[in-house]
Amino acid sequence: MAITIGKGGKETSGIIDDDVVQPFSLESTGLRGRMVRLGPCLKQIIELHDYPLPVSYLLSEAVTLSLLLAAMLKYDGIFTLQIQADGPIRAIITDVNAKGHIRAYAAFDHDEIAAMDHGDHQQDHNYYHLLESGYMSFTVDQGDNTDRYQGIVNLTGNSLMDAVQHYFAQSEQIRTAIRMSIHPQDDQWRSGAVMVQYIPETPEQEADHDRQSERLEDWQRTTILMETCRDEELLSPNLHSADVLYRLFHEEGVRVYPPTPIKHVCRCSRERVSNVLQTLSADERKDAQDEKGEIDITCEFCGRQYFFTRRDVEELNEAADRKN
Numbered sequence: 001m002a003i004t005i006g007k008g009g010k011e012t013s014g015i016i017d018d019d020v021v022q023p024f025s026l027e028s029t030g031l032r033g034r035m036v037r038l039g040p041c042l043k044q045i046i047e048l049h050d051y052p053l054p055v056s057y058l059l060s061e062a063v064t065l066s067l068l069l070a071a072m073l074k075y076d077g078i079f080t081l082q083i084q085a086d087g088p089i090r091a092i093i094t095d096v097n098a099k100g101h102i103r104a105y106a107a108f109d110h111d112e113i114a115a116m117d118h119g120d121h122q123q124d125h126n127y128y129h130l131l132e133s134g135y136m137s138f139t140v141d142q143g144d145n146t147d148r149y150q151g152i153v154n155l156t157g158n159s160l161m162d163a164v165q166h167y168f169a170q171s172e173q174i175r176t177a178i179r180m181s182i183h184p185q186d187d188q189w190r191s192g193a194v195m196v197q198y199i200p201e202t203p204e205q206e207a208d209h210d211r212q213s214e215r216l217e218d219w220q221r222t223t224i225l226m227e228t229c230r231d232e233e234l235l236s237p238n239l240h241s242a243d244v245l246y247r248l249f250h251e252e253g254v255r256v257y258p259p260t261p262i263k264h265v266c267r268c269s270r271e272r273v274s275n276v277l278q279t280l281s282a283d284e285r286k287d288a289q290d291e292k293g294e295i296d297i298t299c300e301f302c303g304r305q306y307f308f309t310r311r312d313v314e315e316l317n318e319a320a321d322r323k324n
C-alpha cells in the first residue's frame, strides 16, 4: 500500500511522527529513498550512556545512518553498523532488527576525550576526525542458515556520510545522496536524515546513452532538491516526514510507503550471555572469572549486568563440555 502525495495533496502538519523510518519513491524518475526521524528513541540511547558530547554526536550519526541503510535488511534479521578506529574514539557499534529495535554503544579513551579543550569542540559538531583512521562495516545477518552480507569501507572523506556514499559508489555502483542533521542539545537529542539512491539499470538500459544522460539529469535535479532541505525541516517534531518529503519533492510525485516505528530495545538476556560464555574455551572462561571464581558481565549496549556465581560457572563448564 502506498499513498501518493501529488499536487494538491494535503499536508498533515501537527501529527508527530517521531522515531520512524519512512520509505518513499519518486514517480517521475523511479528513484527510491528513505527518511529517518528520531526523537525520544535517540534521547534514550544518549542518556543511557551519558558519553561526552563528541562521542554522543558520532554515535547519533551512526544510529541514524544505520536506520537509513537497514534497507539492506530484506527479511527478518539484524543489520549491524560497526566502526573500528585508531583515534580517541575506538569503536561505535549499532544494530537494528526488522522490527525496528535499535541499540548502540561506543568505546573511547576517556582521558583523551576529557583532555580536549573547547577549541576541539567543533562549531559544526563534526567529530569525524576523532576516529582518525579505521573502517566501517555493514553486516546483514539473516539467521543461521543464510549467507551473511558484509560490506566494508575505510573511513575516507570528512564524515561518516562521506564514507557511506563512497562505499555505495565503489562496492555497489549505487549513487547515494544523504542529507542529515543532528541536534545535540543535552535534553533534546533529535536527528533527521533523508537518503536517495540511484540503482543501476539492466546492462541494455545502461548502454542506452540518451536514457542514461536523462537519468543523470534526474539524479542531479533530485540531489539539488534534497540539498534545499533545511535542518529545521529535518528535525522538527511538528512536521510529519511525509510533509517534509512533499515540500522537497512535490514536483516529482513523491509516494510514501508505510513507515517503520523505531524503538530503543536491547536484545540481551541471561540466556544469550550464557550461550556466549559456553562458546568460549575453558581457558577464556577462566580468564573471565574474578579471584572469587565469579563472572560479572555488563552488556555494553544497555548496561544491564549479568552475574554468574562460582556454581553457575561450573554449570557453564559442564554444559560446554556436553556440547563439545
Ligand SMILES: [Zn+2]
Residues within 6 Å of the ligand: 266, 267, 268, 299, 300, 301, 302, 303, 304
Ligand atoms: Zn543489553
